Amino acid sequence: MSVPGPTAGTRLEGSVPGGVLSGSVVQRVRGAHLGMVPIVGALLVIWAVLGVVNPAFLSAENLVNLTLQSVPVGVIALGVVLVLLVGQIDLSVGSVSGLAAALLAVGTVNLGWPVWVAVLAALSVGVVVGLGYGVLSTRLGLPSFVFTLAGLLVLAGVQLVVLGPKGSINLPFESWFVRTVQQGFLPTPLAWVLVAAVVAAYAAVLAVDHVRRVRAGLRGPGTGTGRIAGRTAVLAAVLAAAVAYLGTARGVGYTVVLFVALVAVVDLLLRRTRWGRSVRAVGGDRRSALLAGVAVRRTVVSCFVACSTFAALGGVLAAGRLAAANQGTGAADTYLTAIAAAVIGGTSLFGGRGSAWSALLGVLVIQSIANGLTLLNLDAATRYIATGAVLLLAIVVDMLLRGRREI
Structure with missing residues (x-):
């Protein structure tokens, strides 16, 4: 290897x-x-x-x-x-x-x-x-x-x-x-606040990407507000369904949040940094x-x-x-x-x-x-x-x- x-x-x-x-x-x-x-x-x-x-x-x-x-x-x-x-x-x-x-x-x-x-x-x-x-x-x-x-x-x-x-x-x-x-486990109100924050941050990142692509002349099919709204809606639906369903039991564990956060940070580093x-x-x-x-x-x-x-x-x-x-x-x-x-x-x-x-x-x-x-x-x-x-x-x-x- x-x-x-x-x-x-x-x-x-x-x-x-x-x-x-x-x-x-x-x-x-x-x-x-x-x-x-x-x-x-x-x-x-x-x-x-x-x-x-x-x-x-x-x-x-x-x-x-x-x-x-x-x-x-x-x-x-x-x-x-x-x-x-x-x-x-x-x-x-x-x-x-x-x-x-x-x-x-x-x-x-x-x-x-x-x-x-x-x-x-x-x-x-x-x-x-x-x-x-x-x-x-x-x-x-x-x-x-x-x-x-x-x-x-x-x-x-x-x-x-x-x-x-x-x-x-x-x-x-x-x-x-x-x-x-x-x-x-995350308290239910905090879990929903976290979902809203993640969805808002994701939409903001997509919007910034769109603006940068337009300025660079890279605009093409699948870009624009429709793409941003669609991908944001999918993420919001997935997160809301997970939080709602797991909330009927014990909810979302702190360690699960830590793991997903680490994955998101590493993904950001791999895609956005030198x-x-x-x-x-x-x-x-x-x-x-x-x-x-x-x-x-x-x-x-x-x-x-x-x-x-x-x-x-x-x-x-x-x-x-x-x-x-x-x-x-x-x-x-x-x-x-x-x-x-x-x-x-x-x-x-x-x-x-x-x-x-x-x-x-x-x-x-x-x-x-x-x-x-x-x-x-x-x-x-x-x-x-x-x-x-x-x-x-x-x-x-x-x-x-x-x-x-x-x-």
Whole structure:
């Protein structure tokens, strides 16, 4: 999964220039969003089938549980999306999340640290690991598959050392952190205010985009007030339906809001910033990006750091949800599930194509399958087979789309 490192001594600082490179980046961004349409359709089909087989799946209470279950792995998958976009991979995200959860538990329970100090210590592990990976990739040119696999084993061992001979530490249920993660839900009035704010902000962004396109002479079909009103109405309907239906049970959890906010921020960074254009340029064609003046090394390092930090945050949220950290936290299937979620959500294994929303859609697909099969009293073997089949289908589609672009 790694790409040969840049030539030694080449200056890598700079920005993405205009012209052909920025135009190709725009095309990849548009392609990423269009590529999510089949994923949304597949998710709706999965929900419809599971709802028919077992009506309890579509109950408000079960969907609340589904959203809460999706958050830890979804946050980890968000980081995986970033490393995949630059043509790399991180197999150690599960071990990073497990070590972060262990540090949180040991810090708060055994050492008496304030929760916020323990959370910062856990996140700092992700930053340090990401920096180390970035150096190994950009300075030594090592394949990311190799050094992240080694990191998986090393960090899993460190996690066992941190947990100690007991191998499990329970977090106090009266802790504000555990209460917030497990039982924290938006009050109904605040949820509706948040929906209104998001819809208004989205409409404002579309309006600004329209004005900029008109000024640049890029006005064409599908633009204008009709497009803005239509897309805003769709978003408003989706958010209102979700809040209203989930509100009949416990509502929208704080951690769910955090996850969606992180996805939206990362999506904004990828689409609207020089860094985001650099990420797609490096993943699309590293040599061309280097020749165009992109800060290739810095971009790759930043993606590794973001990936490991998101993995640590996912581990922290997992510990809060279970009110414990043990040897099974961040187990082997964690990194497999996170990578599968990113790929199923539409992120290419070959770099350059994908979206932050891939993490959200992909994890909903995987968790929906797992949740639905659990309700049907089917064993873990069936869940793995079903998830693997969906993953294989996503990879085949990715290969076909990549081959079509190269023709």
